[in-house]
Amino acid sequence: MVISIDSPLDMHLHLRDMDMLDIVAPLSAETFAGGLVMPNLVPPVTTKEAVCDYRNRICRAQGDHCFTPYMTLFFRSDYRPEFLESVKDEILAIKLYPAGITTNSEGGVSGFDLEELSPVLGVMSDLGIPLCVHGETGGFVMDREAEFIPIYEMLAQNFPDLKIVMEHITTKEAVAALDRYDNLFATITLHHLYITLDDVAGGLLQPHLFCKPIAKRPEDRSALLNVALGAHPKVMFGSDSAPHPRDKKEAPGCAAGVFTAPIALQGLAQLFDRHGALENLQAFVSDNAQRIYGITPPAKKVVLEKTPYLVPEIYEGSVVPMFAGQSLAWRVVSAG
Numbered sequence: 001m002v003i004s005i006d007s008p009l010d011m012h013l014h015l016r017d018m019d020m021l022d023i024v025a026p027l028s029a030e031t032f033a034g035g036l037v038m039p040n041l042v043p044p045v046t047t048k049e050a051v052c053d054y055r056n057r058i059c060r061a062q063g064d065h066c067f068t069p070y071m072t073l074f075f076r077s078d079y080r081p082e083f084l085e086s087v088k089d090e091i092l093a094i095k096l097y098p099a100g101i102t103t104n105s106e107g108g109v110s111g112f113d114l115e116e117l118s119p120v121l122g123v124m125s126d127l128g129i130p131l132c133v134h135g136e137t138g139g140f141v142m143d144r145e146a147e148f149i150p151i152y153e154m155l156a157q158n159f160p161d162l163k164i165v166m167e168h169i170t171t172k173e174a175v176a177a178l179d180r181y182d183n184l185f186a187t188i189t190l191h192h193l194y195i196t197l198d199d200v201a202g203g204l205l206q207p208h209l210f211c212k213p214i215a216k217r218p219e220d221r222s223a224l225l226n227v228a229l230g231a232h233p234k235v236m237f238g239s240d241s242a243p244h245p246r247d248k249k250e251a252p253g254c255a256a257g258v259f260t261a262p263i264a265l266q267g268l269a270q271l272f273d274r275h276g277a278l279e280n281l282q283a284f285v286s287d288n289a290q291r292i293y294g295i296t297p298p299a300k301k302v303v304l305e306k307t308p309y310l311v312p313e314i315y316e317g318s319v320v321p322m323f324a325g326q327s328l329a330w331r332v333v334s335a336g
């Protein structure tokens with residue numbers, strides 16, 4: 001059995017910088033037509049110059065592959081309207097992190113004071129710049145996303161013309177919020193469609209499946225599967241592929257992030273096939289994002305075939321992917 005996907009998009013992608021960028025950028029660019037690149041570098045991407053320089057570094061690192069890095073800016077509440085006007089054509093969205101909630105988010109937002117956030121959110125709404133949000137509070141780790149829903153609702157109500165993307169959702173509460181506000185959208189990762197907390201910590205601890213937000217309960221995964229497999233028009237694929245060097249994962253104080261970019265399409269094909277939903281994969285992995293963000297990615301046809309694919313144990317001796325050393329039911333036969 002063979003399927004083809006037109007211009008797959010990864011709408012939440014960590015490409016990092018320096019040596020790691022050189023390893024991972026070609027892997028995404030090989031099979032995806034574009035990706036929304038997260039700004040949580042050290043220091044975070046907060047100026048027009050940093051956006052443009054980072055894009056240039058990505059384009060150099062990705063090699064000959066046809067791939068559009070859609071850039072983001074790290075949200076700050078002190079951006080001036082003139083700055084946002086000047087940077088808007090260089091970015092696709094602005095990413096808001098609660099301070100300290102995940103990798104390199106220390107410069108994020110503390111407290112969600114509407115008065116403090118409103119000037120920037122108002123300008124973003126006027127300029128049509130979408131807001132992407134890492135929606136977790138500082139509460140108990142399993143409750144962080146559900147506790148954040150009222151903040152999403154406050155933002156959605158106060159800025160009805162602002163497109164708000166709930167990033168990497170993991171709970172049935174976030175799925176339910178999607179349909180309550182026209183301007184709320186969501187990305188869903190590959191790993192949250194496959195795993196629950198049991199896979200991370202139910203047996204021997206699995207550091208390569210440890211990420212933020214942490215994987216939740218079976219009923220949460222079912223809610224995610226329902227909207228992803230059904231290609232709900234407000235959900236998009238966003239891998240949140242978050243590579244860390246092996247020695248930072250297999251260590252006390254294990255870094256958060258699952259590396260999925262090179263096996264994402266194979267993993268999605270296997271999942272959608274198992275559930276008899278292959279006809280919806282195109283919408284989930286490209287069409288919905290094109291419509292929601294109003295983008296036309298480069299034309300790229302990726303052909304996958306139902307033949308076993310052995311996932312590498314490690315890339316460049318440095319970064320371990322999800323499903324390392326395991327066999328997936330689908331392989332990529334061509335992309336171009």
Ligand SMILES: NC(=O)N[C@@H](CC(=O)O)C(=O)O
Nearest residue numbers: 014102103211212242256257
């Ligand atoms: N997902 C993660 O666990 N980590 C991401 C940051 C993020 O998206 O939370 C990273 O940059 O490492």
